[in-house]
Amino acid sequence: MTQYPPPPYGPPPPPSMSPADEKMWATLIHLGGLFFGFIAPLIGYLVLKDRGPFVRAHTATALNFQLTLLIVYVAGYILTFVIVGIFVLIAAGILALVFSIIAAVKANQGQWYQYPMTIRFVS
Structure with a gap:
């Protein structure tokens, strides 16, 4: 009588992506942060984190950056009553644009x- 190992519990792990697909999704996650804030990196992280190390690192990085920007935007809005907040919001917007484009180019490469x-x- 042959004994077989018990079947694994839970769903099977998702298949890993090809390097080209990982680069594409990482690029889209960074650009999605420009248009949708932290929502695009959050969805990308939750859906794609188990699909490959490259896309996981880029989605986590983009999510961390967008959450940091969210904190800066909230602080900037609060500080608008003291006028300093306007400069904080402008600087945060410029940095978000520049760094997101740099990250998307690096991910695409x-x-x-x-x-x-x-x-x-x-x-």
């Missing part, structure tokens, strides 16, 4: 990237 001045919430 297949390079790892970390946003500067980012609080790490998700790793």
Whole structure:
């Protein structure tokens, strides 16, 4: 009588993506942060985190950056009553645009990237 191992519990792991697909999704996640804030990186992280190490690192990085920007935007809106907040909001908007484009280009080239001045919430 042959004994077989018990079947694994839970759903099977998702298949990993090809490197080209990982680069494409990482690029789209960074650009999605420009248009949809932290929502696009959050959805990307939740859906794609188990599909490959490259896309996981880029979605986590984009999510951390967008959450840090959210905190800066809230602080900037609060500080608008003291006039300083206007400059904080303008600087945050410019940095978000520049750093998101740099990150998207790096992801499209297949390079790892970390946003500067980012609080790490998700790793």
